[in-house]
Amino acid sequence: MFKDNDFLYIDYTSKIKDTGEVIDTTNEEEAKKANIYNPEKKYKPLLVILGEHRVIQGLEEALYNFNENEEKDFEVPPEKAYGERDPSKVKIVSLGELKRQGVNPYPNMLIRLQDGNYATVKSVSGGRVILDLNHPYAGKTILYHVKVVKVVKDDVEKLKSLLDRWFGENNKIGLELSEDKKSVKISIPKEYFLLEDLQTRKYILAKDILTYVLPESAVTYTETYNKETFKG
């Protein structure tokens, strides 16, 4: 049994119940088997902070009832996954109009509309195209297979988990938590000084630390420049 603000690492695979289609997985072999392998993605356990609402609602709710190392299957109904289907989001548009936008539609094609929304092509006939603007998984019950592989209890370990989340594993960022836990010192090495979104990552990391780990702390970033910084 877990509670708000607990840090869990989970392995999971999610599938559409009706079809068995694999949506997502943290397991590289599963991804390859399901033909959704992405070489850009790192297949590794996912950090979930309970109460953060970064994962599908039904998955997060189920996690409260796990124990460490427990492995379970469960299903999540549409309203706690990708939402119910909204029939009013099915529209008929003219084939000519889509072609003018540079789209040559065929059934099951996922297209991006000019307003930025995505739609699935349901059918093309007689110069008319039926588009479905619902999320492709709307109305679907999702099957989850989940294992809680690790629970992070130590505050310093929690801080490291957040560092990994925002700066990647194997980052070279220094971390120091004072004895009284009132002060977190994070030193950014020069490799990161020209990272375009450094300021944003620091902002979000500090917010996560103060929200989920040490609300009463001060998080201080330091960045040190010397003449070596500007060489080569």
Place this chain on the structure above:
Amino acid sequence: MFKDNDFLYIDYTSKIKDTGEVIDTTNEEEAKKANIYNPEKKYKPLLVILGEHRVIQGLEEALYNFNENEEKDFEVPPEKAYGERDPSKVKIVSLGELKRQGVNPYPNMLIRLQDGNYATVKSVSGGRVILDLNHPYAGKTILYHVKVVKVVKDDVEKLKSLLDRWFGENNKIGLELSEDKKSVKISIPKEYFLLEDLQTRKYILAKDILTYVLPESAVTYTETYNKETFKG
């Protein structure tokens, strides 16, 4: 007599020798009189670091031979100001072509060409337009009236001058120089955390400090977040 890396504040007015046209001035009254007053601009002495090459070459060279509070007039030839005129940069283009680009040219108009360069319209006649791609002040001798109003000698004052340059006067940034001058601590208050180019300003400021003031120092920025940072 000044030398490389000296920090001077100067008041100046520059004019085209031929015509007396005022190009630029640090004096608000002069700017208004010359009809070049810009309400967005702060009229105040300009920081010049000798050897930095941020101002017109002939002006910088002349400044080495000033004394504090000295006020002088001198002229700068084109090759040490805006360059010689290059006659091959005068081109004939068709009036129709410019109109297609949305430009309706008239003599002395400054226009921006599609390649990003600026040009001055010299004449328009018979469907042909003569454009001059030289800098408007190329080939001109420039008259300077300059006063060195202040020389910054103290290292902390130099650091403050650089802070003013990159973060504006009246900035709330904290500054601390250690006794042995090996360490400069700059604390950035939360008002600046979401400044889009904060990281760039910090980078350039550190570079200026290490180049012109304290080459052997370490410049350390600190930014502290706590729960107050994210309120309101």
